[in-house]
Amino acid sequence: MSETSSLVRSRLDPEPVPRRDFLGLASMGAAGAAMLFALVGMLRLPKAAVVASPSKKFTVQLPDSLAPGKAHIPAGRSVALFRDEKGVYAISLVCTHLGCIVKEAAEGFECPCHGSKFTADGTVTKGPAPTALPWLKVTPRDGEFVVDEDTTVPQGAKVTG
Amino acid sequence: MSSTTSKSALGEFLGNLVRAPRAIYRAAFRTGAPTTDRSRSDFVFGNVFLHLHPVRTHRWSLRWTTTLGLGIAATAAFLLTLVTGVLLMFYYKPFPEAAYESIKDIHFVVPTGRFIRNIHRWAANVMVVAVLAHMVRVFFTASYRAPREFNWLIGMGLLVVTLGLSFTGYLLPWDQLAYWATTIGANIAQSPRELTDSLGITEQFDPGGLQKQLLLGSDTVGAESLIRFYLLHVMILPLALAALMAVHFWRIRKDGGLNRPEDADARLGPAPDATYPVFTEAPKKTYHLAAIVQGRTPAVRRGPENTVPSMPHLFYAELGVLMVTVLICVGLSLLANAPLKELANPSVPENPAKAPWYFLGLQELVSFSAFMGGVGIPAIVVVGLGLIPFLDREGAGSGDWFGGPGGARLVVWSAIVGLAAVLAVEAFAIQFGWIRQWFPHAPQLLITLVNPGTVLTAMYAAYSIWLVKWHNSTRAGALGLFTCFLCGFVVLTIIGTHFRGPNWEFYWSPAQWPTH
Incomplete structure (x- = not known):
């Protein structure tokens, strides 16, 4: 009897776990979590699932007169194709620094935006560009060449065909 | 009976119609012309667009130099x-x-x-x-x-x-x-x-x-x-x-x-006689001794707490x-x-391709390292600026131009240090190039971490830490650092705007740019 009465707390005593506070905090936490979840869900929308950009593969016919060391730049593409005795190769003309289009210089390439300089095989010699100009995959097909701007190959890889 | 009621109702209707423009105006602007202290207050807080303002403004806030x-x-x-x-x-x-x-x-x-x-x-x-x-x-x-x-x-x-x-x-x-x-x-x-x-x-x-x-x-x-x-x-x-x-x-x-400043009231002194009424109206009632009279009380010829009505x-x-x-x-x-x-032509970049002028300082830094110049250093500056009020918990010099230990003298010296450092680093980089030219095979991480931009940032930070020790004051260090970064920003912006031409090469003037 005395044991049970000691368990009955006065209503003036603070509750060990204030039930209303707990429920209130839990519901606010749930509301916060739901809003955060909704926000993260909304942020998925602007991240496009399919990137709308022009095709990265194109076919090019090299002119017979193309001399070794001379670049052939197909219209509307930022790629330079070369042909020498070992074969055909393609170097991207998009600067690895901040995406400007490099142009041919006396020896190799230079970038008009921040002055990066590259040798004829794409190696950086000056300026802020962090890496060499990438070599792109070239596949011979019926006397023409298919260039894939999305696939890089090691520097020096040339194809015949 | 009914005819007289209708007649007077019609008369009232016509009268209301005539009075309508004035009534509409009064409904929109209830307070009337701001001619008394009270109506000037109503003018402010009775208007949704003005009520962000206080009803009365401290005279210090109205000084041009504030x-x-x-x-x-x-x-x-x-x-x-x-x-x-x-x-x-x-x-x-x-x-x-x-x-x-x-x-x-x-x-x-x-x-x-x-x-x-x-x-x-x-x-x-x-x-x-x-x-x-x-x-x-x-x-x-x-x-x-x-x-x-x-x-x-x-x-x-x-x-x-x-x-x-x-x-x-x-x-x-x-x-x-x-x-x-x-x-x-x-x-x-x-x-x-x-x-x-x-x-x-x-x-x-x-x-x-x-x-x-x-x-x-x-x-x-x-x-x-x-x-x-x-x-x-x-x-x-x-x-x-x-x-x-x-x-x-x-x-x-x-x-x-x-x-x-804490002593703003003392420094302002009493309002000049020509000041538009501080306490305009003569008291409507006589307060005798309680009335505000010329005398030795501190509030003479001042509004409460040295304020004047925000309107006007x-x-x-x-x-x-x-x-x-x-x-x-x-x-x-x-x-x-x-x-x-x-x-726009995606195959041929503008040469030189310049951002708006206020980004050209950043573009100058970017021409050393894309990440450090474009993200790293701006992030350091923004975080540093944001931290300043939480690091400088001192009180001296609050509210005064160049207030704090060292004062205007420190700012002038810091400007000299800041200008000298940025000019020296830029002159070196323009004259001698940087790591990539000396060692073409140097790892990129080294250049990302050590380039003219980070060297300059480190110099400014070191100078500011030295100031904190020398003056034994965080505010002194903050004053120095802020002045240095301001000098750096201005000099880099001017270099980016005026002294960089095609291929981001250095030219003394745009007149020397090669024609193409």
Whole structure:
């Protein structure tokens, strides 16, 4: 009897776990979590699932007169194709620094935006560009060449065909 | 009986009709002309647009040298861009090539189109200048200190959004300038790859690529990017700016009005006799001894706590700043047209491809390392500026220009140090090049960490830490560091604007640029 009465707390005593506070905090936490979840869900929308950009593969016919060391730049593409005795190769003309289009210089390439300089095989010699100009995959097909701007190959890889 | 009622009702109706204009006016403006202290108060808090203001303003806040009116100038410039921007939206089409054509239409065909576009462009520039100058004012008068720390942070948010608005607006004309500045900007967003590439973790962790993709909605600048920039420029960023502005203004009052020195009242002295009535009305009742009389009580010829009514003192000053800002923007618009180059051409970059002038200091840093110049150092500066009010908990010099240990002398010396350091580092890099030229096979990580930009930042930081020790004061270090960074920003911006030509080479003047 005395044991049970000691368990009955006065209503003036603070509750060990204030039930209303707990429920209130839990519901606010749930509301916060739901809003955060909704926000993260909304942020998925602007991240496009399919990137709308022009095709990265194109076919090019090299002119017979193309001399070794001379670049052939197909219209509307930022790629330079070369042909020498070992074969055909393609170097991207998009600067690895901040995406400007490099142009041919006396020896190799230079970038008009921040002055990066590259040798004829794409190696950086000056300026802020962090890496060499990438070599792109070239596949011979019926006397023409298919260039894939999305696939890089090691520097020096040339194809015949 | 009924006929007389109807007759008088008709008469009342006609009378009310005659009185309606006046009644409408009274319903809208209940308080009447602001001629007494009370009606001047009603004038402020009875008006939703004015009630962000206090009813009375401290005389220190109204001195020209307290604020130079820079915050109001920035607000005024924003309102100008808002009005002109909405007008431009009548004709602008956010789609490649159509965008260029519509800007050409605005420029050559639309009545007043060129003038409105010029004002939009110039007001945006004026806004950037005013926001930066406002931050400089707040810093040098130590007005970022408690209890105003949070408002300093809101102000930093406003600075970032202002620059974001300028950057997103830059793409919209879809000309060569726009296209290449945006390409560079988007690749700066991607530049964390410079770091992740050199650590070899880009495959697993690529925040740079994600940022660029979110910004452009594609991997190159195209129709997707233009609509995103347009949405940011006309909707998301203006709303963010308006929300931050509301908090910024509200906090000024909640933080106790504009900052002023503790002894401001003593230094102001009594109001000059010509001051528009401090206590205008003769007491309506006689208070005898309780009346305010000339005497030795401290409040003689002063409003409560040395304030004057905001109407007219504050509002007339604000209106004055607004009119001067409009005058400057309109004047500049009559003098110089907003530029429009050739249609964007993704195969041929503009040479040199320059961002808007306030980003050219960053572009100079970017020409050493994309990540450090475009992301790393700006992030260090923003975090450093944000921390200042929480590190400087001192009290001396609050509210005074160049207040604090060292004062104006320290600022002058810091300016000399800051200018010398930036000029020396730039001269060295222009004359001798950097690591890549000396050792072509040096690892990129080394150049990312050690380049003219980071060297300069380290020099400034070391100088500032030395100041903290020498003056035994955080404020002294902050004064020195802020002055140095200001010098660095100005010098790098001038170099980027005037001394860099085609291929980002150094030229003493644009007249020496090779013709092509």
